[in-house]
Amino acid sequence: MRYERLNAEMELRAIEKRLVEIIVNLGYFKGRSRRTSEILAYLYIHNKVTQKMLRKATGYSLGTVSNTLKELRQLGLIRESRNPEGRERLYELVVPLSQQLAYYSVAMNQYFHEWNEFLEHLENEVRKNHVAKKKGVEEIRHFINKMRVVISVSAAAMARLRFTKPEIQQEVADK
Amino acid sequence: MRAKIARDKLKGFDPEIRQIEKDIVTFFKEKGAEFGAKDPMFMTALAYFYVRERLTQQDLQDLSGFSAGTVSKVLRQLVEIGVITKGIIPRTHKHLYTMDQPTVVFSQFFLPARKVLSKYEDELKETKAHLVAHASEMQRIKGFKGMLAAVTLLQRSVHFVSTLIAKMKEEAEKQMGR
Numbered sequence: 001m002r003y004e005r006l007n008a009e010m011e012l013r014a015i016e017k018r019l020v021e022i023i024v025n026l027g028y029f030k031g032r033s034r035r036t037s038e039i040l041a042y043l044y045i046h047n048k049v050t051q052k053m054l055r056k057a058t059g060y061s062l063g064t065v066s067n068t069l070k071e072l073r074q075l076g077l078i079r080e081s082r083n084p085e086g087r088e089r090l091y092e093l094v095v096p097l098s099q100q101l102a103y104y105s106v107a108m109n110q111y112f113h114e115w116n117e118f119l120e121h122l123e124n125e126v127r128k129n130h131v132a133k134k135k136g137v138e139e140i141r142h143f144i145n146k147m148r149v150v151i152s153v154s155a156a157a158m159a160r161l162r163f164t165k166p167e168i169q170q171e172v173a174d175k
Numbered sequence: 176m177r178a179k180i181a182r183d184k185l186k187g188f189d190p191e192i193r194q195i196e197k198d199i200v201t202f203f204k205e206k207g208a209e210f211g212a213k214d215p216m217f218m219t220a221l222a223y224f225y226v227r228e229r230l231t232q233q234d235l236q237d238l239s240g241f242s243a244g245t246v247s248k249v250l251r252q253l254v255e256i257g258v259i260t261k262g263i264i265p266r267t268h269k270h271l272y273t274m275d276q277p278t279v280v281f282s283q284f285f286l287p288a289r290k291v292l293s294k295y296e297d298e299l300k301e302t303k304a305h306l307v308a309h310a311s312e313m314q315r316i317k318g319f320k321g322m323l324a325a326v327t328l329l330q331r332s333v334h335f336v337s338t339l340i341a342k343m344k345e346e347a348e349k350q351m352g353r
Contacts (some may be wrong), residue, residue, distance in 0.1 A: 015299045015302060016322060022329070024297050029256055029288065031217020031249070034309060045325045066309040075212045081218070097328045103336055104210075111210040118202050125195055136188030140195055143226045153350055157342035161335070 017047060034062065039068045043078060044097050048087040105161070112155040119144055119151070186227070186238055196226055200239075216241060220249040224259055224274040231269055257283040281347045287338050292337040297328035 020041040027037030035058075042049055042057050054065045069091055071080045076094060083090045095103045122144050126137055189195060190255055203222035207213035218241050230238075236246045248250060253259045259274045274280060303326045306313065313319045 004312060005316075008309065009316050012313055012316050012319060012322065015306070015326075016318065018298075019302070019325060019329070025291070026295070026333070028252065030211055031221075032212075032216035032254060033214070036214075044329070047321055060337055061280050072212075075208050077212050097325060100328070105335075107210055108234045111206060114206060120201070122195065131189075131191045131195075134189035134192050136192030136196065138262065139188075139226055140192060140199075141230075143199065146225065149347075149350065150277050150281075151216075153343055155216070156346045156350070157339055158341050160346075161339055 019045065024085065035064065035068055036071065039065065040072065040077070043091065043093055048090050048092045049098075050083065050090060052088060054091075105158070108158050109155075112151055112158070115151045119147055186234055196223075199226060216245055216249055217252065220246070220253060221258065224253070224272070228275075229271055229273045231264070231271055233269075236287060249311075257287045281344065285344050289337060289340050292333050292340070296333045297338060298328060299326055302326050303330060 020038055023041035023044065024034050024037040024089070027034075027040065034041075038058050039054055039060075042054055046053070051062055051069065053064050054069075055062050056058070060068075069078065069080075073080065078091050079094050081090050081092070093100075122140065125131065126140050126144070131137055179232075180235070186193075200219055200222040203225075205214045207218035207221075208215060216239075219241070220235060223235060223238050227238075232243070232246055232250060235241070235250070236243055239246065250259070250261075254261050254272070258280060259272045260349070261289060262271050262273060263269070270315045275283070302322070306323050310319075310323075321347045
């Protein structure tokens with residue numbers, strides 16, 4: 001019985017390791033470093049973690065763990081709180097994994113809106129007389145046209161996906 | 176000497192346009208962080224490629240102010256995910272990195288991304304099935320519930336992104352009349 005439990009434990013740790021690896025590889029598409037993605041992966045899996053837990057799981061020094069947590073806090077991905085059971089600080093995701101899909105699909109509409117406003121602003125800037133013939137203005141105009149296509153294609157694709165329930169969308173919009 | 180350095184940092188743009196370009200880079204960085212928690216250095220390089228399309232490592236270093244090591248790392252990453260391509264400037268040993276038109280960027284970026292994602296989607300599906308099948312032996316082990324939840328949600332997210340990419344490809348072809 002004990003042997004079986006040991007085997008199951010080892011298998012679970014192996015699955016955890018592979019899961020972390022997948023999260024690291026997916027993070028690469030967002031330009032995230034291995035260190036950042038690895039720490040995020042443990043937050044996804046364990047929900048609430050301490051610096052010591054992360055040091056043990058990842059093998060990084062406490063300094064590296066602490067700096068990475070600071071970066072993740074600055075990106076608005078995690079928050080820090082007091083641990084009622086001890087002196088160590090607890091870290092958790094700002095948007096729990098269960099709500100991330102709904103959160104980002106709603107947030108993307110805001111993202112596209114802000115992009116369109118920004119492109120509008122850029123168009124006004126390059127229309128001004130004093131910059132109309134400056135070196136580089138053609139590149140900026142070309143950039144605006146490209147981004148219009150990119151944003152329009154992305155927004156249209158997103159509109160065709162309806163994965164979230166209206167109440168979740170409302171909950172996210174209220175935050 | 177100082178004037179030459181200042182000119183180098185403009186990289187062919189007049190100061191007013193260079194300022195607009197800097198605003199674009201800031202927007203990329205801020206929105207990338209806010210909406211996708213993307214790495215700021217990665218987003219900076221991406222923004223410069225969207226504007227300039229062709230850059231050497233030295234160009235990107237001068238424009239961004241990043242160290243040679245950071246620039247080299249980011250360029251490797253952008254090449255690996257298929258956003259830019261690496262070539263050689265004829266009759267020199269210098270590398271030139273190029274981002275093609277967005278249509279091409281779309282198709283280049285979608286293909287490897289979808290391939291990778293569908294591989295992970297299958298693996299996550301199998302892992303979830305395995306965890307469910309062995310739940311009776313594993314459920315008392317610390318971390319089992321979290322792992323099952325993470326696998327389930329990750330599988331859903333990967334499926335979502337993969338479907339989104341497919342729809343983007345269809346939209347790109349529709350809007351560009353392909």
